[in-house]
Each structure stands twice: as C-alpha cells, then as structure tokens.
Amino acid sequence: MIQWEKIKQDFPIFNTEKNRNLTYLDSAASSQKPKKVMDAVANFYENYYSNVHRGIYSLSETATDMYEKSRENVSKFIGSTSSDQIVFLRNTTEALNLLSYSLGRNLSAGDEILISIMEHHSNIVPWQFLEEKGIRVIYTDITRDGRLDMEDFRRKINPRTKIVSITQVSNLLGTINPVRDIGEIAHDNGSIFIVDGAQSVPHMKVNVQDIGCDFFAFSGHKMLGPSGIGVLYGKKEMLDQMHPFLGGGEMIRTVSTSGSTWNDVPLKFEAGTPNIEGAIGLLLPWITSMNWEWIRSGIMRRILFSIH
Numbered sequence: 215m216i217q218w219e220k221i222k223q224d225f226p227i228f229n230t231e232k233n234r235n236l237t238y239l240d241s242a243a244s245s246q247k248p249k250k251v252m253d254a255v256a257n258f259y260e261n262y263y264s265n266v267h268r269g270i271y272s273l274s275e276t277a278t279d280m281y282e283k284s285r286e287n288v289s290k291f292i293g294s295t296s297s298d299q300i301v302f303l304r305n306t307t308e309a310l311n312l313l314s315y316s317l318g319r320n321l322s323a324g325d326e327i328l329i330s331i332m333e334h335h336s337n338i339v340p341w342q343f344l345e346e347k348g349i350r351v352i353y354t355d356i357t358r359d360g361r362l363d364m365e366d367f368r369r370k371i372n373p374r375t376k377i378v379s380i381t382q383v384s385n386l387l388g389t390i391n392p393v394r395d396i397g398e399i400a401h402d403n404g405s406i407f408i409v410d411g412a413q414s415v416p417h418m419k420v421n422v423q424d425i426g427c428d429f430f431a432f433s434g435h436k437m438l439g440p441s442g443i444g445v446l447y448g449k450k451e452m453l454d455q456m457h458p459f460l461g462g463g464e465m466i467r468t469v470s471t472s473g474s475t476w477n478d479v480p481l482k483f484e485a486g487t488p489n490i491e492g493a494i495g496l497l498l499p500w501i502t503s504m505n506w507e508w509i510r511s512g513i514m515r516r517i518l519f520s521i522h
Contacts, residue, residue: 224248224249224250225247225248225249226249226252227247228246241436242385242413242436244435244441245416245435245436245437246438247440248438251495252495254494255440255491255494255495258277258490258491258494258495259491262276262277262280263277263490264277265277265487265490266278266281266487266488266490267464268463268464277490280494281490281493284493284496284497285297285300285302285480285493287496287497288300288496288497291497292415292420292422292430292445292447293420293421293422293423293424294422294423294447295423296450297480298450298478298479299447299448299449299479299480300445300446300447300480301446301447301448301479301480301483301484302443302445302480302484302488302489302493303443303444303445303484304442304443304489305433305434305435305442305444306336306410306412306431306433307336307444308444309429309431309432309444309445309446310337310340310379310408310410311336311340311459312446312459312483313340313379313408313429313431314340314341314343315340315457315459316456316457316458316459317377317406317456318343318347318349319457321347321349321376322347322349323347323348323349324348324349324350325350325374325376326352326372326374326375326376327341327344327349327350327351327352327375327376328352328367328370328371328375328377328378328379328405329341329352329353329354329378329379329380330353330355330356330362330367330380330381330391331353331354331355331356332360332362332381332384332386332387332389333379333380333381333410334385334410334412336410336412337379337380337381337410338351341379350374352375354367354370356389360384360387361389362380362389362391362392364392364395367396367399368399371399371400371405372403375400375405376406377405377406377408378396378397378403378406378407378408379407379408379409379410380408380409381409381410381412382409382410382413382414382420382425383413383414384413385412390414390418393409393425393427394424394425394426397409397425397426398426406429407428407429408427408428408429408430408431409422409427409429409430410431410432411432412432412433412436413436414432415432415436415437416432416438422447427447428449428452429446429447429448429449429452430446430447430448431444431445431447432444432445433445434492434495434496439492439495439496440489440491440492440495440496441492442489442492443489443492443493443495443496450479453479453480453482453483454479458476458483458485459483459485460483460486461474461485462485462486463487464477464481464484464486464487464488465477465483465484465485
C-alpha cells in the first residue's frame with residue numbers, strides 16, 4: 215500500500231503554512247526536493263566542506279570520497295560499466311553543448327546531424343552552432359499522433375549523417391521514443407548516437423547498456439536532486455579521444471608556457487571547482503529505492519506535486 219501522505223511529508227515545501235494547499239504541476243521543468251537531499255547538502259557544508267581532488271588533508275580526502283561515491287552511484291543507477299564514464303556537469307544542456315563542441319571539432323562541411331522536430335531547444339541550438347562550419351542539421355518529422363516518424367527517420371539518415379541525437383522522452387508531448395531501435399539504425403549507418411535523457415531518467419528505469427547509446431545526458435534537478443548538477447555518460451574510448459570543452463584547473467595534467475596536457479577521463483571534462491554539494495545530494499537512497507512502475511504511471515507525480 216502506497217502511503218501517499220507519508221511520502222508527501224518528506225518534502226518541506228508542502229509542510230509550511232503558506233504552501234499547505236500547494237498544487238505543484240511544473241515537475242517536468244524542475245522537481246521539488248525531499249528533506250534528505252537538503253540534509254545531505256547541509257551536512258556536507260557543516261561537517262565536510264573542502265575542495266576535491268586537490269588536497270592531502272583529511273577534509274579534502276573525505277570530500278573527494280563523497281564526491282566520487284556519488285559518481286559510482288550514478289554509474290550503477292543508469293547501468294554504466296564504470297564510474298569513469300560519468301562526467302559531472304551543470305545540467306543536460308551543458309552536456310549537449312559539450313558534445314556539440316567536442317564532437318563538432320571533427321566534423322566537416324557537408325556532414326549532417328540528424329535530430330527530431332520534437333527536441334528540446336537544448337538538443338537543437340548546440341547543433342545549430344555548427345552550421346557556420348557548413349554542417350547541416352536535419353530534422354526527422356513526427357506523425358499526426360505525436361510519435362517519431364520512423365519511416366522519415368530511415369529516409370533521412372545517410373552516409374553523411376555523422377551524429378544522431380534524440381530525446382528518449384519528449385518534454386512537450388510525453389512521447390517515449392524507441393531509442394534502442396534508433397541506436398541500432400544509427401550504428402548500422404556508422405553514426406554516433408546521443409540520447410537526451412532529461413525527461414526519461416526521472417520517470418523510468420534507464421540502462422545505457424540496454425539502449426546501446428554512445429552518450430546519454432540528464433539533469434539532477436528534474437529527479438529530486440539539487441540544481442546545478444547534471445550528468446553526461448559516454449563510452450570511455452570515445453571520451454578519451456574527445457577534446458575538452460572547458461580549460462582550467464582540475465582538467466589538466468601538466469601546464470607550461472609551451473602547452474598543456476589533459477587529465478584522465480572524466481576529470482578532463484570537469485574544469486574548475488565542481489558542484490560538489492550537488493553531486494553529493496544526487497541519487498540518495500530515498501531516490502534509488504523508489505518504485506519505478508508507479509513513478510512511470512504518473513502516481514508519484516500526483517503524490518508529490520498535485521495533492522491538496
């Protein structure tokens with residue numbers, strides 16, 4: 215038996231006098247936060263705060279362990295084979311911009327990127343940036359009932375298609391796309407396959423190995439985690455070959471006046487002090503123990519955000 219009111223009590227925003235009758239219907243944009251997430255962030259600030267990866271004193275070592283433990287949790291959560299495949303970023307948008315920049319360096323005029331007309335702006339605009347290099351962005355259409363038009367997709371993918379980037383779940387339509395089938399078609403064509411998982415990870419169980427994607431991006435703030443923390447999963451061999459997106463501290467191995475060399479993946483893509491507390495507040499046991507069947511059915515959203 216689902217204890218709806220007990221679950222709702224985990225969210226402080228609903229327990230204030232001002233918001234006692236709040237009906238929150240914007241969870242597709244960003245979810246509310248349970249107290250355990252808030253407590254984890256506060257506990258880090260109050261007891262363990264330090265920069266990570268840079269100190270040999272106890273606070274820094276503890277903070278680093280907590281940060282890397284979250285990376286391991288994320289890896290297991292989405293079915294990745296190694297935490298080295300998990301890059302922490304701000305959100306899905308930054309992850310897709312990273313891919314556009316780093317993968318785009320290897321594209322040439324006449325190459326094509328195939329996306330769908332149902333994509334979020336974050337999976338359109340970064341690819342449009344590459345059009346100034348003569349790269350074409352091609353859009354797969356949708357059917358009258360809001361599904362991806364797979365016949366149109368098959369017509370438009372061709373030897374010039376270097377990248378296919380598709381949302382797993384549409385933020386506008388709620389359409390669940392057959393990403394595994396799309397990935398097989400993309401790989402048979404020799405294309406890199408990217409999945410925007412911003413709306414899928416919060417609402418269904420996801421396994422990147424089953425999907426077979428090369429890259430997968432999602433945000434913490436849409437799945438009860440803190441704002442400002444996102445994830446890019448990538449196949450290790452591909453991340454190793456990619457150029458960094460941002461330059462600065464942490465992402466370097468050596469720096470001299472004649473040039474620099476890069477750190478190992480995933481740190482190569484995590485320039486500067488990261489959102490340590492955001493990573494630590496991501497994927498706590500409260501979240502990973504939830505029943506995915508009633509989340510997907512919409513019951514969880516009704517419990518958390520729509521009860522008076």
